[in-house]
Amino acid sequence: MRAVRYHDYGSADVLQIDEVDRPTPDRDEVLVEMRAASVNRVDVMFRSGQYGDLPLPSIPGGDGAGLVAAVGEDVAAFEPGDRVFASGMDRAEGGTFAEYAIIPAEKLALLPDGVSWADGGAIGNVGATAWTALEDLAGVQAGDRVLIHGGSGGVGHAAVQIAAHSGAEVITTAGSEAVRARLTDLGASVVFDYESDSLAEDILAAADGAGVDTILDHQLEEYLDLDLEVVTEGGTIISTMGHIPETNGRPFYNKEVTIQPLKMDNHPSRRPVLKRLARLMEQDVLAPVVADTYAFDDAARAHQEILTGGYVGKLVVTP
Ligand SMILES: NC(=O)c1ccc[n+]([C@@H]2O[C@H](COP(=O)([O-])OP(=O)(O)OC[C@H]3O[C@@H](n4cnc5c(N)ncnc54)[C@H](OP(=O)(O)O)[C@@H]3O)[C@@H](O)[C@H]2O)c1
Structure with missing residues (x-):
């Protein structure tokens, strides 16, 4: 072969x-x-x-x-x-x-029969990561506000759809205008340029000043300060990055934030999450x-x- x-x-x-x-x-x-x-x-x-x-x-x-x-x-x-x-x-x-x-x-x-080979071939790892982060670890619920860094990426585009399906209000980011325009179709309420100088203020404004309950972050080294600024009290930051940087004390302590690392290698049995993804694709809730x-x-x-x-x-x- x-x-x-x-x-x-x-x-x-x-x-x-x-x-x-x-x-x-x-x-x-x-x-x-x-x-x-x-x-x-x-x-x-x-x-x-x-x-x-x-x-x-x-x-x-x-x-x-x-x-x-x-x-x-x-x-x-x-x-x-x-x-x-x-x-x-x-x-x-x-x-x-x-x-x-x-x-x-x-x-x-x-x-499922209605799902193409390409869609089925695309979704396994990123869908499992998005589901594990948002549903199993963060327990996102209807009415929550969720920030997903890089909603255009493999994990990000699945996470946007899964969080929106849970009834959360989804704030996300992407690099180019053309890409940002497409993320609202996937369920994002608002999409910002990750290079914007006013990203933190824009996120807070989009969250009515109250902050976001859950953050899915794949570049925590770059975004920890921003995350601590925009997360709500008692909020959760799920990090898919291998290294958790030093927290800079006060905001972390004052807000009682949880930083939860996620390493998918620690979740070797994938059939339950794949069955979830299959059902979501069958119901047209998740479209890779x-x-x-x-x-x-x-x-x-x-x-x-x-x-x-x-x-x-x-x-x-x-x-
Ligand atoms: N810990 C784990 O078990 C686990 C599991 C899965 C993935 N991961 C990690 O998670 C990360 C994302 O995976 P992926 O499969 O989604 O990768 P991907 O498909 O390559 O997506 C990368 C995303 O990052 C965005 N991005 C680029 N520069 C950025 C910046 N400065 N600020 C914010 N976003 C930026 C990209 O946006 P544009 O394309 O719009 O520029 C894109 O949305 C990778 O580092 C991967 O290794 C870890």
């Missing part, structure tokens, strides 16, 4: 197409004939060697969608021919940028946005494009 692989860490150019043996599923694993997979930022970090220590050569891709081709003897939830989508693949075991991928059954759920699709031969371009940004949603690769 064809697989995208890298034999050394480095720039996107290290990605190449190799002919490799089709793998065989273990007892609790599923062999999936991949139809679409998505680029996640962490894939770029692994490929560039920032995370290191992957057995090389490595196949990138931590989520995706496809048809079940075979199941291990302990797998009862799926059978050959099922449409499935995945989230949370362990990079050390090989990824989804291949014609076939081995995926543990607990990281798969059925993909696929900004562009690339063939496997063009995977390097997709790995470069995610760093450029300036689009809404996800980049998808297909065999």
Whole structure:
């Protein structure tokens, strides 16, 4: 089978197409004939060697969608021919940028018939992250105000839709005017330019001066001071960034703010959250946005494009 692989860490150019043996599923694993997979930022970090220590050569891709081709003897939830989508693949075991991928059954759920391969392939990791942050950790409720930094991104565009569906008022940010205009269609009440000098005042004004109850932040190092200014008393900041910077004392203490780190590797069993996402997509509550699709031969371009940004949603690769 064809697989995208890298034999050394480095720039996107290290990605190449190799002919490799089709793998065989273990007892609790599923062999999936991949139809679409998505680029996640962490894939770029692994490929560039920032995370290191992957057995090389490595196949990138931590989520995706496809048809079940075979199941291990302990797998009862799926059978050959099922449409499935995945989230949370362990990079050390090989990824989804291949014609076939081995995926543990607990990281798969059925993909509803009405959901395209590209949408199913795009949503796994970012949808699981958005749901875990907003629903499982922050417990966002109707009437809450939620600030989502970078609503145009993979996680952000899912988070905007999930928070809006919960009945929250969603304030978000993005880089370009064209992109900002599209985020209100996804459920945001107001969208600001993240480079604006008056961002904190604008957010507070949009929140009637009362502040926001929950913040989803992927660049806490840059936004901690702003977050502490705009968060309400007793509010929660969910950080998907690995490093929690020093809090600057007073506002943090006075407002009794909770800063909650989120590391999705700590949530290895993905079937429950994938089933949630499947239901939301079936109900047209969650509509993944696929900004562009690339063939496997063009995977390097997709790995470069995610760093450029300036689009809404996800980049998808297909065999
Ligand atoms: N901890 C975890 O388990 C976990 C899980 C998932 C993701 N993450 C991390 O979360 C981050 C987002 O992931 P993603 O998949 O959504 O990435 P993504 O699709 O590449 O989105 C990045 C977002 O950041 C925005 N952005 C760029 N510069 C910004 C700035 N100065 N201020 C505010 N926003 C800015 C982009 O906006 P424009 O494109 O409009 O410029 C875009 O909305 C990544 O760093 C990823 O590694 C962590």
